[in-house]
Amino acid sequence: MSSTPSALHRADRFGFAASFLCAIHCALLPILVALLPAFGLNIGGWIDLDQAFVIFATLLAATTLTLGYRRHRVFRAWALLLPALALVWLATFSPLHHHDLTHAALMTIGGLMLAAAHFVNLRLTHAAAAAAESA
Numbered sequence: 001m002s003s004t005p006s007a008l009h010r011a012d013r014f015g016f017a018a019s020f021l022c023a024i025h026c027a028l029l030p031i032l033v034a035l036l037p038a039f040g041l042n043i044g045g046w047i048d049l050d051q052a053f054v055i056f057a058t059l060l061a062a063t064t065l066t067l068g069y070r071r072h073r074v075f076r077a078w079a080l081l082l083p084a085l086a087l088v089w090l091a092t093f094s095p096l097h098h099h100d101l102t103h104a105a106l107m108t109i110g111g112l113m114l115a116a117a118h119f120v121n122l123r124l125t126h127a128a129a130a131a132a133e134s135a
Helices: 005-039 050-072 076-092 101-134
Strands: none
Touching: 005 050, 005 101, 050 076, 050 101, 076 101
């Protein structure tokens, strides 16, 4: 990934949007799964993409926050990211990965924290760029 400010901004915006949509997905999926039989639908044979998404989200967040930290030198975004990753990894790669309410809650909270980490990083990077321009 290019480390230009515009590429970093795009990556953070993408990470924010993807994490936020993931949190919504994780919050609403249990409701959808509970309603499917009422419509005569079955979810047997579907592919679980949680693990692939968590790996992708981890790589994207670690890359964008590292590049952002190099610009703004503030740890605040990482303080959100590390517990967020702990939650989503726990929910995805442990016995909690049964798509029950605990899994959904951990993934939702972790996804929202991931989105917040990207948002904070984006704001900090923007503020650092503005300060550099005015200096």
